[in-house]
Amino acid sequence: MWKPDRLSAQPLYQQIANDLERRISYGEFPPGAMLPSERKLAEQLGVNRSTVILAYAELRSLGIIESRSGSGTRVSKYKWGATPKHTPNWHRYVEGGSFLPNLPFLRRIREALQQNPELIDFASGELASDLAPAEEINALMKVNQYTEYLGYNHPQGYAPLRKSLVQYLHQHRDIQTTDSSILITSGSQQSLYLITQCLLAPGDAVAIEDPSYCYSLPMFQSAGLRLFRLPVDHRGVRPEGIRSLYKKHRIKMVFVNPNFQNPTGTLLDEERRNELLRVTSELGLPIVEDDPFSLTAYDGASRPPLKSIDAMGSVIYIGSFSKIAASGLRVGWMVAPNSVVERLADARQQMDFGLSIVPQKVAEQFLNSDYFQPHLERLRMRLLYKRDLLIEALRKELPGLVSFMVPQGGLHLWCKIIPEVNDHRLLEEAIRRGIVFVPGSVYGSDSGYVRFTYGRSKADEIEPGISKFAEALRSVLS
C-alpha cells in the first residue's frame, strides 16, 4: 500500500490529498462511494488523524468529496458530469448478494494483520515460514521441466498427482482408493465448499462438532444449512447424539475432524470411531472426515482415519498439503465415491475451471521426492518444540488463570480462561499490545476460550507473545 513520503518537501496532507484524488479519478472510489473514516485511513497510512483531516478538507474545498455529519465522507456525485448520469449504487450490490461475509472477529483479525505485519500471530491456522519446505520446493522447481501442455486439465485434477496420492494415502493413511475416486481441490476449504453447495440444499440439517471450525465458516450459513452440534470432550466428539438429531431434525450429513480436532486439538478415541461409523451406517448417513493434521502426530504414529475402516462407503475424506507443507500451495484433495467426485468436479469447473497445473505438479514432485519424509520428521519435531514453548509460557505467565489439554499433534492449543472475560475486549487489548489470537466463540463455544495457534509464529515470538497476552488479560480483568 502507498505511504506518504516523510522526506518530501510536499506536506504529508497534500501528498495524501493528491493520492486520494488519483484513486478517486481511477474509479477505486467512484462518485458516491464512502471513503475510509479519518481514523482508519490514519491507521493505514501511519499518520496522525489530524493530517487526514487536513487532506479531506483540501479535497472538500475542491468539491471532490463531501462530508455530512454522522454519515462519513463520500465522493461527490455531481463533480463528474451532467446530472442525469449516475454511478451504480455499489453499496446496495455489495450488501445484496446471497453470500454472507466473514465473521466480524475474523475480519477484525485479518484487518489487524494487514495493518501491522509485525503482530505476533497466534490466529492464522497455518505453518510459519521456517516450517514450510520452501527450499525443497525451490530446488524441485529448478530441476524439473514445466514445458508440458499448460491447457485446462482433467476436471478431477492433474492425473500424475492423483496417482501419487493413491500411493500416499495407502502408505500414510491406510486408505485404499483409486485415482478416479480422487478430486484435487484448492485445499480443504474448497472441498467443504463443494460439498455444502452441491450435495446439500438450503434448509438441510447437518451435524457438526461443538466447538468446530465449521462454525467459523459462513459458507454453511450461506448455503442455508441448519447446524446442529455434537459435543467434543477429551476423547473427541461424542457420537451418541447423532440418532436423536436424525430423528428430530433429519440431519443429512455429519462433519468431523477426528485427528487433533480444530480448535480443541483432541484425538477421537477408537471406541468412539467405531461407534460413529456404526451409528451413521445404520442411518445411512454420510460422514465428511476432514483430516489435515494427522501427519503432524508428534509420536510419528498417527491414528488411521475413519475412511480406512469405512466398509460401507459412508465417508467423504478430505486432506490437504496446507498443514503439512505450505498453505500457499493451495493443493488439497477429496476421496469419495465416483458419482460424488464426478458431480463435484463438474460443479468446480463452473466455479473456477479447475486448479492451476503448476502447484499440482510441484505437489506431485514433492510427494515423490526424497525431501518429503525428512520434511515431515522435521516438521513434527519443530511443532512439538513450539508447542512446548507455548505451554511453558502459559504456565509461567498465567498460573491459575488458564487451563488446557496438551495437544499430541496439529497446530492448535485450546485454552480456557478461568475468570470470566469479555472476548471482544480481550482481543482488542491484545491487538493493541501486538498479538492476535482467535476468540473461542468464533468456533461456537461459550465465551472464555481462546484458540492459540503455535504453528504460525516464530519460536522466539512465543514467550513474548504470551507475555503480551497476559498483560492484555490482566488489563481486561482489572
Added chain:
Amino acid sequence: MWKPDRLSAQPLYQQIANDLERRISYGEFPPGAMLPSERKLAEQLGVNRSTVILAYAELRSLGIIESRSGSGTRVSKYKWGATPKHTPNWHRYVEGGSFLPNLPFLRRIREALQQNPELIDFASGELASDLAPAEEINALMKVNQYTEYLGYNHPQGYAPLRKSLVQYLHQHRDIQTTDSSILITSGSQQSLYLITQCLLAPGDAVAIEDPSYCYSLPMFQSAGLRLFRLPVDHRGVRPEGIRSLYKKHRIKMVFVNPNFQNPTGTLLDEERRNELLRVTSELGLPIVEDDPFSLTAYDGASRPPLKSIDAMGSVIYIGSFSKIAASGLRVGWMVAPNSVVERLADARQQMDFGLSIVPQKVAEQFLNSDYFQPHLERLRMRLLYKRDLLIEALRKELPGLVSFMVPQGGLHLWCKIIPEVNDHRLLEEAIRRGIVFVPGSVYGSDSGYVRFTYGRSKADEIEPGISKFAEALRSVLS
C-alpha cells in the same frame, strides 16, 4: 485410466472383473452404486461390449453386483455385512444440491475428449500447446527463486502481481487503476462466479448478449438469476434494448464481451460503446465487461475497453491470462471499485482461501519479462494463420453450405449452417468421425449455428478436421 493388458495370459474379461472388484472394495463404487453401462465401460476400456458382459457376469456370479433389466447394474447391498447397516443414498445427494450440472452438450463434448484424446478439438476455448509460452515460463521458473514465504497471501492476491497489472492495464488497455482496485482470480470463470454469487440475489434480472457464452454457464441459473437478451449483430451488441429491459424487468446488471465476442467474434463499434455507457449510466446500471481476447487483435491495434472511458465508475472489468498465455495457469483479474473488490475478496476466502502463490508469481514474472511482447506478436501471427486455414477449409469443403463473418481477433469463428440441421445428430456424427465443436444452441442461439475454435487445434489438423465435419454434415443432410 487403467486399461486391460492385451499381452497378459489372463483373459481380458477376467482382468476387467478383477479391476472392478478392487474399485468396488475401495469404495469408488460403494454398495448400491450404479456401475457404468456395458456400452460406456467398453468405450472407456477400449474393448468389445461382449467382454464387459462377461466381466459383469463373473462379478454377478460372485454376488458382488446385481443387474435388473431396465435399471442397469449396481453393486450388491448385502454382500458387505449385517442387514441394518447401509450406505448413504449417494444418488440422492448428488441430485439434491442446489448447484446445477453443466449443459448436456458440454458434458458430452468433455466425455468425448476424455475418451479419445486424438479427437480434433474445435470445441475447447483455449490455446494449443504451440501457442502457449511454455518454454518461456519454464525458463523463468528455473532462474527465479521461490523461497519466499508460502503462506496464505493477501485476500486480493499476490501484491507484486497486482502492481504489475496496474502497469499492464495502463500500457495495453488504456485503463488507469490502482492495485487496491484489483482482485486476482482463478480466471474469468471465477470472476463471473463471484459476481453472480455475491453481488446479485436469486430472482434478480440481468441482461446478457444473444448469443453469449454466459448462456452456456449454468452458474447464472444456479444463482437463480433471470436472463434477458440483447441481440448481437455484425457491429456487436445492440444497447437500445437496455432501457425497456430495465423498465419491464428491473435488470440489475449488464454482461458484455465487447472485443471479439464469444461466440460471434464481433467487435463492438465505437458509437455503440458510447451508447452503452450512456444508457447504463443514466439508469445507474453496472456493466460487467469481459475482455479476454483484446490482445489477440490481428492488426495489433486492439480497441480500448469500455473501462477506459468509464467516467462514472459503472464498469467491472474482467481480464485473464487464459487466452493470451496459458489457461492452465489459472490466473485472471478483476478491476472494480474498492468496496466491490473487498466484498468479493472476503467471499473468495470462504470458497477456496485464495489462489496459489506459485502461478501468481509465474504470471508476474512473465508479464515483466522480455518474453511477453514477442510472445504476443507470435501469438497473433499464429492465430491469424490458423484462422485463415480454417476459412480456406470451410470455403473449400462446404461451399454454399455455410456463411460466417471473418473474425479480426480472438479464437472463435461463428458459422451459420445454411440448410436446416439437427444439432444433436450433427455433433454425434462429428464425434464418430473424430472431431468436436460446440453447437450454437449452447450459447442460446437458434439451432443451425456452430462455434469453431481455431485456437486449440494444431495447424495441420484444421483442414482434415473440417473435411470430417463436412462428411458429418452431409451424412446428417442426406
